[in-house]
Amino acid sequence: MPDLQTVDTSPDIEVRALDRKSAVPLYHQLFIDLRRQILDGRWKPGHPFPKDSDIEAAYDVSRITVRQAVSQLVDANLVLRFRGRGSFVSSLIRSDAPVNHRLVRDEIRALGMKPSHRNLGPIEIFEVSDLTAKQMHCEIGDEVQILQRLHLADDRPFCTESIMLLKDRYDGIFDRVVSGKEELTDAYKRFGVNVVKSEQTVNAMMPSEERREKLGMPDGVPALVVERIGFLDTNEPVDVRRLYYRGDRFSLRQEVLWPSPEDTRI
Template structure:
């Protein structure tokens, strides 16, 4: 039982049930993530990707149990959770189908535009400030802001929502002298970059890393998702014109609410043909201003 299991074929009509069959997907019985939740994530991702379209019939409990080699109780819970999330409708005698209501829209941005799109975020989203205080800088924060560990910095925790649903969890740190120039209410009304620039900070550039992580219970509650759900993990250090770090931010995005796109072209270089972002010049440097 230590092997990955699953038997989902490509999207087609099952001869036995007439239900839509998603592409092949696997679950891991050795994972710490519950089996029902692994199935839930697979189905949810296929709904958001369009592989399972609105109104499509989903496999029944018994069929789902057989495909994933799980108990019928596990399969039932996965389908119930999918329905509780508003992504499916369960009807006695008629089975389970994908909800006719399409998923909430996502915010899309280019990689070059991933630094806060202030106008779009300000108009399309709402912000709730969960925490606003001054704390000693721990090692990671101190290294990012180039201050001594234990130096007091301003820390804010926020949740940004799109159409009433949480889309991102943000934790920001700024040097104390900058943080004292605005308050908690302002942090709930304006993007941090806007507040800093209003108070004379001249933002010049940033270094950013992008990876993936799983939602811890506290963050999962804030984002209205299940613990263990995948998240886009973005960490960014913003510097001013004097090369001083003025902000360190970690943003966790729900991938069903936030996506990025990249335009590429094929170019010839000394090493041969390569893909190049349209936001870069031939030397590989960014053209963004």
């Protein structure tokens, strides 16, 4: 149970206009903007989340639109709702400790299993959201190309992976990968993409029904969601990878280095 605060706070909502002519539903646009503010730290973990009525008034949308957006925040483990108490910002655990980056196939081999993968459908093209624009240092509305893959360990589903790169910089990088004529690592080399480090965040959440079906996961089993932002040697972000691991087949292990005895304060 998170440490929930009982202090009363003002709505303090930083409203960004929703595009009412867009094909993207209003509730999803609202979800993206509220998620942005949570990840930016506008509302502290454990503190009250704005009331539905305050969000409704701030964005001039219907109550059902607000409820759909907040439901997405709950599904993403960003907001917790308690009957009779209201909504609170989730106490997400974020680790800034450095870890060794490994490809999924290497992770599977380290577990003593045989890695394989298959691509899931054609390459998808999307306009970036506010959050993705911030991650990739690009403009909202720029296009990204996304490759979706299913990784298997000993021919059993292990995780799904989505790989996102800006279309105008690396147009066509996935074409030969999808057709089976080239490995992804070779495509990166051909386009001069040399990832030297990644920033990684890890969360646990319940996967969607579609993702659960792809991974063959039983009901009630959470997914371990890993998001990695890859950087070039110029410190410029180049790709975003989101991996959904089966929570019953994968655990994250990190080595924690302690300070020397003279530096330790207990």
